Amino acid sequence: MRLAFVCPRLHEPGTVGGAETLIYSLAKDAVTLGHEVEFLTTCAKSHFTWENELPEETFVRDGMVVRRFKVDEDRDVNSFLSLQTNICSGYELSDEEEERWLRNSVNSTGLVDYLKANSADIDRVMTGPYLFGLVEAVAHAVPDKVLLIPCLHDEPFARVRRIQAMFRAVRGFLFNTEPEQKLAHRLISGLAPKVEAVIAMGIEPFDVAKDAFAKRTGITSPYVLYSGRREPLKGTPTLVDYVACFRERTGRDIKLVMTGSGHVDIPESLKDHFIDLGFVSEQEKREAMAGAVAFIHPSVNESLSIVILEAWLARTPALVHARGEVLRWQCESSNGGLWFSRYPEFEEELLFYLDNPEKAAIMAEQGRAYTVGKYAPEAVRARFDKAIRS
DSSP states (O other): OEEEEEOSOOOSSSOOSHHHHHHHHHHHHHHHTTOEEEEEEESBOOTTTOOBOSOOOEEEETTEEEEEEOOOTTOOHHHHHHHHHHHHTTOOOOHHHHHHHHHTSSOOHHHHHHHHHHGGGOSEEEEOOTTSHHHHHHHHHSGGGEEEOOOOOSSGGGGOHHHHHHHHHSSEEEESSHHHHHHHHHHSTTOOOSEEEEOOOOOOOOOOOTTHHHHHHOOOSOEEEEESOOSGGGTHHHHHHHHHHHHHHHOOOOEEEEESSSOOOOOGGGGGGEEEEESOOHHHHHHHHHHOSEEEEOOSOOSOOHHHHHHHHTTOOEEEETTOHHHHHHHHHHTOEEEESSHHHHHHHHHHHHHOHHHHHHHHHHHHHHHHHHSOHHHHHHHHHHHHHO
């Protein structure tokens, strides 16, 4: 089959962000399965500015043709942000306001025009995440060929009428988890997809020494780790506050290590105990995971946490926010992690990990076994190939 994958961003030199990583991984799986693959994306690097920083070009990578198109530069960012604030506040937009919100989101007329011009030769179009104007435009252009990879959360954007209409119009869905699939049917009435499958992402098992990170960095104190974007929607301010409070209340010397991008406000009491590694290689990230007391993910908006699966492969247990339905489901399904809804639970559970390393190791091994079984690349490829041929 000839397949097109559309994602608003493909960072150089490698993917950044869970949805981008997921979609590019599925594109590589499609190449492995023998399909002819194109990956359509924009010239943007930053998910904050969406400026055209990369050249508009076509090249081959990982067995697929990658085509970059310019982000439309006529977007009214102030109008977009104002309308987005209204959506988040629960305000119901008019039809005209919904149109304006989507058109001033991230869009690429060149990309959509290319897709329309070549649609007769393309069998399936995989695109996501759901809340970008570009994704909605692609779904509107070739709805019967689109398999949406929504990365859906229970959030106000999913209740926008134009977004719900997109869900009802496309051919089908490739979900990350069973809770995400149930959420889609709960939030959006009238779903009758031709294709509907839980696919997720394949992850190759790996082994890494637990002391490699300490040897490389010289960090000898116990630490907890977070990897990914630092922003309120990911819960990182809560994590910073909780770790600072934990140190003050318990007197335990524990460090907070972060990898990834975004600003972090650190209180004075934590400044000497916060290690910001920024962007790191996959090997460095895995070494940091392996040496951590726990991998903490405080987000309440996830459709699948790839980094938790990686932490389990590195033999580290997880600690997640209880209101993150998918993250809690991952921990419940695997017995590989604990969850907290408020600070006292966070303190008790982190103390449990610190004071019971043998039990923590057992939980981590359970998480690893779960990941190796459910997210083996060959199992994901089989589910994916069946779905796109439906």
